[in-house]
Amino acid sequence: MVDLLSLTGRVALVTGGGRHIGRGVACTLAAAGAAVVVNDVVGERAEQVAAEITAAGGTAIGLACDVTDPAAVTALVERAQRALGPVDVLVNNAGNAGAERGYAADPPPFWETGPDEWRSWFDVNLFGVMNASRAVLPAMVERRSGRVITIVSDAGRVGEPFLVPYSAAKAGAAGFVRALAKAVGRYDITVNAVSLGTVRDAAPDDEAIARQLRRYVIRRFGTPDDVAAMVLFLASGAASWITGQTMPVNGGYSMAL
Template identity: 55%
Template sequence: MHDLLDIKGRTALVTGAGQGVGRRVVLHLAEHGAGAVIVNDYRAERAEAVAAEVEALGVRAVPAACDVSDLGAVQTMVRQATESAGAPVDILVNNAGNAGPNPTEAMSRPFWEQRPDEWNGFLGTNLYGVLNTTHSTVGEMIDREYGRIVNVVSDAARFGEKGRESYSAAKAGAAGFTRSLAASAGRYGVTANCVSLAATRTPRTADRLEDEQLQAAIMKRYIIRRPGEPEDAANMILFLCSDAASWVTGQTFPVNGGYSFAL
């Protein structure tokens, strides 16, 4: 039977793929015909573990440890990983998020009590990380006149959430960048879209969402009163990576259980 979401042997790079949504995206791509998947995480052991899962599916996998906020490190990662994969990046999923590899308690203080070096973790991973990986891959996509770029953003940016100013700013910046990139690169066969998530069950959120009372309080703001699962996000991301979405670009798709609505 024809698989509408067949990736057709393309090579994909997924950032922040050592757990949670990123891991599930990697496995979705492998299960739908990817030729190779580059598994990025700032922790080498997590990237290697997910790469082993991909290899068990019979798909080439390249673990690639790197902090995406470091442009030089990203450029080296892309060069080495594509050499190992034997092909350039066709599909880029910028999933890496949160505050990067070195979060501190200061990042949870009110914004007006923070210093710039305390909010740079959010900007580095969620905005500069997107710029760095895209800058390191989109040129070859344009040369080949094919590319799929999906940036994972957050309803913290679309809706605005108290106490998440730096994170919201970074995600909103990534969404604006995506729209501009879509306008510039579309005539070269490169699409760029965002998937906007709300409360999704990942290792980072598991403790809060496993507390039944806390989960119930959080879910009161949701139309579908359950947390999102990595599969919910990965389903939309897979669609946008496939040729089924070849006429879709410059858009932000909320996968949020009805936390907020969009026209």
């Protein structure tokens, strides 16, 4: 039987691939046969994940780039193409959220924030997605083939009161996915989003676990492997007739609200 999840002969670019979800996605795509460009704003992290993939018998390179810089993203894609060939699969994973910004414990209310701060959320979570997508699309259109997969958040679907700008940026990214899918579908390019609940490498204290897990049908937090499995499916031939969709990987969080 043909392995519909095989990515042999494909080149995948994973932004924000140097840790956590991005690392899991990069390693999973490599295990499926893809040559992977691991991107991270911190070059050492990207190179470390690429080295892990290579040590496991895969093909990968690590490249530093800030996805908020359009010129740098264009240069990143050009370097990737020279090293491994045209990008077949783009995974827009780079983002920032409350934990990265130090807001997890005591986030300020929206009315105590301002435009400069809002811009920092939108630059990564929305414009970073647009920058990377624009950079890979010309070659995909020319080849009439490609996959663009964007990691969004259930914050963009249901709203998080203490992460208002983040929720808005992620909702914007999901809207961008739907519009772009319509724009490039004629070229056999699929564009989808994966919407996440809470994904953790390590659990917080017991009280926090109990409080947060009450909102989930499946009473555990997600793992990077949970996310990577959906990304692999959307990147593969098994998902060739799926586009413009936001696929929930959230343990039933949005259904439980």
